Amino acid sequence: MTAAAASAGSASAGPTGAGSAPAEPATESAPAASTSPIVAGPDAAVLAHELRAGAAAVRDELVALLLALARVDAPSGGEPDALRHAEAQLVAELLDLGAEVTRHATGAGAVLEATLGPAAGEPVLVLCHYDTVWPAGTAAARPPRERDGRVHGPGTYDMRGGIVAALGAARLLGPQLRRPLRFLFTPDEETGSAASRELIVRFGSDAAAVLVTEPPLPGGALKTARKGWATYRLETAGRSAHAGIEPERGISAIEELVDALVAVRALADPAAGTTINVGVIEGGCLPNVVPDHAAATLDVRARTAAEQERVNRALAALAPVRAGASVTVTHQHGRPPMERTPQIAAAATRARELAVLLDVSLGEGPVGGTSDANFLAPLGVPVLDGLGPDGQGAHAEDEQVSIDSLVERTALIALLIAAL
Template sequence: MHGPNLLNWMNPRRATMLADLATLVSAETPSRDKTLLDPFATMLAGRFQALGGKVDLIDNSAGGNHLEAWFAADAQLDLPPALILAHFDTVWPRGTLADRPFRIDGPRAYGPGSYDMKASIILLEAALTGLRELGLTPRRPIHVLITSDEEIGSPTSRSLIEASARDAAHALVLEPPLPGGLLKTARKGVGGFTIEIEGKAAHAGIEPEKGVSAINELVLQIPRINALANPAVGTTINVGLIEGGTTPNVVPARAMARVDVRVTTMDEARRIEDAFHELQALTPGASVQVTGGINRPPMERTPAGRDLFERTRQIGRSLGLELGEGSTGGGSDGNFTAALGVATLDGLGMPGAGAHAIDEHILIESLPERAALLACLLLEL
């Protein structure tokens, strides 16, 4: 294995990786701001072209452009590619950097999007650079897909991800790991439902009996919705937003709730979707309309995924890393690839903490070892 040589090559380049991370973090990329996303994608394209990749920018009129890059493999082998998934959009709005610029404080590097997941792009760049500089040729072609809309559910990139996965040997997802550097071999599926209630308006003081309260109907529906949860098998329900009515002296004609759902299996996903769409009004004169569904299928543990993790754990040991595995309630683009039956390993990004929080940061000391791990996976899997 080439792990020790790659780690030795990475170790003195920690400062370079930090400087590159500062460049990426200092360019804001909120998920819905095409005017910021597209220049960033163009900048990334130049960086990957400089590493020898065949790069395409994928036009996206409904959001930021996506980036695709290919790196050649050993010409004597004819193997399907390794698919590398990352994203460059963040949850942070334009102007966040004015209050929280990139900074280094002891063992940590802070900044919006640093942990989730611009540091992952730096790891990938370092891994590809190390292979190139050391003259090491991967066994498989490397197909890199870096998207602009993961944080909002991948509405424009999902079909691209799924099409790429169907041709791949496996998918390596560069989301951050779990605490302790654990890799992610399972994720919950994620769903969102909107419940819209229509009643009938009336004067609340003069003739309330002529009205039908949409708010009252929603209050009756919420316990039915919450009862769909089954924490014992990992199914959770959160009625996270409710709205209704116009003014206190009018019987409310409309009310609405938005619900977050997390599931661990496709069987639960189907049960939940069926139950939501079967909801019926309990108040005479009211009506219930349900829209939405499970938009990220669960990433279930599979034999193929388990085998991929075990091979990765062996490669990690060549670097002095004892890698563990775990699951999480959040979704990623790895949910899509795993649902297609493609062996998927997630959590290969940078250790740190504070995803979507004001203390978002990475642990600087882990940069060389995680870059070396990714390089080894690209080379040896």
């Protein structure tokens, strides 16, 4: 590990600002750090034994790096400057691995692309996000700490732990990779990945497999299906009037919104996994004024692309009930469903077979939340999601990662990279 594993002070090093060219090398590739690389031999069981022992030997370094990354805030939300120090930490670690690093500037922060191994062949893509839900100042207010076999602190579980396991896996394998290894670190996953989506799809489409180091299901199971997600803004417009003197001249936008929301509620189908949450409502100005504007923000979740499209069409077709009123629906953000495709099922089966060699029982299951894996599953890409270490408290103040699981996942990710 680099000095970043011992101190967050290394964050001052790194790439140029967000105003740079869309894709630029961060610097020339640094020579690989001195290490004893584990060569992937023909016997997967022998390799698994070596990787498990290698991960155990660097336990303290993994913990130190996780603490260092968690000491630096990386708030999501389209503020590139707020992510600059976290970006610099990652660049330092990647260069120390001997990776060639390219910085793709976006309005939400830099997407970092790093490549290792041979130039020819289909790459394994490791997909991570380095943004967190926590605002600037959180790390200082709640400093990360190691206690009772766990690392506690903001962003440790979602998903600094997964980043550390992935970097640790690459270090265990050293320069002996039989196919290219590409990392992609995105800055805006927590807010929908609008700025990163094009790069995720570009690099994921030609990958032999994609490893996503999001937190697993409780107990460490893979996430082999995710609901799709979409947010919509539903706006209604009417005509204002005095509510006491001439209410008949008014057209209530709020009443129009209420009627529209009754129709929206009818679109939900919980038995099919389709849910609709009205998360925000706004409108009107004073009690004695017939309101001429109102709006609501909707969160739609669906297990299948067909269900997501059904709701999308129905929302687009909403029409006003009152003469003179209008209803407008705008799709704001979203990700398609990650259905359990044959490619995902085959990759999960192979992962379970390899995990057994590490004495790990690897389960799988669906989840309602989304990740950047949602963009790739519909393309027929083999995706393994939920490879980060086990823990708890995603987006909560008790966020924490199991150190035993961190070590275990480091070995597992390395074995997957070597054997897929």
